[in-house]
Amino acid sequence: MSIMSIISFMKRPFIVVPFIFILPIVFMIVLAYFLDKKHNFEPGGETFYMNYCSGCHGKKGNGRGITARVKKLKATPNFTQPSYWQGKTDEYILSVIKNGRDKMPSFEKFIMEPDQLEVLAYIKKKFKPKSVED
Numbered sequence: 001m002s003i004m005s006i007i008s009f010m011k012r013p014f015i016v017v018p019f020i021f022i023l024p025i026v027f028m029i030v031l032a033y034f035l036d037k038k039h040n041f042e043p044g045g046e047t048f049y050m051n052y053c054s055g056c057h058g059k060k061g062n063g064r065g066i067t068a069r070v071k072k073l074k075a076t077p078n079f080t081q082p083s084y085w086q087g088k089t090d091e092y093i094l095s096v097i098k099n100g101r102d103k104m105p106s107f108e109k110f111i112m113e114p115d116q117l118e119v120l121a122y123i124k125k126k127f128k129p130k131s132v133e134d
Contacts (some may be wrong), residue, residue, distance in 0.1 A: 045122030048111050053119065056102070061127030073103060079127035086132075093120055 050059070055067035061079035068076040077084050097116045100106040110120060 045115075045118035045120075046126075048115050048119045049122050049126075052107055052110060053123075061123065069073060076101060077122055080129065082129050082132045087126055093123070 048059075054065050056065045056073060056076050057063055057079065058065040058068070063076035063078040065076070067073070094116055096104065097111065097119060098108045098113075100108065107116075
């Protein structure tokens with residue numbers, strides 16, 4: 001390709017402009033696709049817990065999330081304490097997620113039933129003390 005043909009090509013904005021603007025967008029879409037596959041950003045129990053529950057219950061499940069601290073919520077359950085799990089069935093915890101309780105709102109409209117089961121599984125796996133039997 002000669003210099004003259006390159007200059008001639010550059011004088012046609014209807015050809016150059018798409019390359020300047022569209023090519024980076026296509027690159028970002030392809031990059032996002034591969035990053036998404038690599039990191040597997042599938043929504044699951046942890047994702048829902050972090051988005052909807054950790055504000056009050058805390059990232060560590062200790063009941064000291066930022067919302068609980070700011071609103072000075074005293075009765076936010078601490079999932080890491082064996083006393084929380086005493087006498088609580090999976091059905092009871094799912095009912096609380098679905099319907100709310102005391103100052104906790106209902107999450108029925110935000111977390112669908114299959115995802116509620118994943119949240120429960122995440123809470124049990126991540127925070128329930130090993131000393132507590134199922």
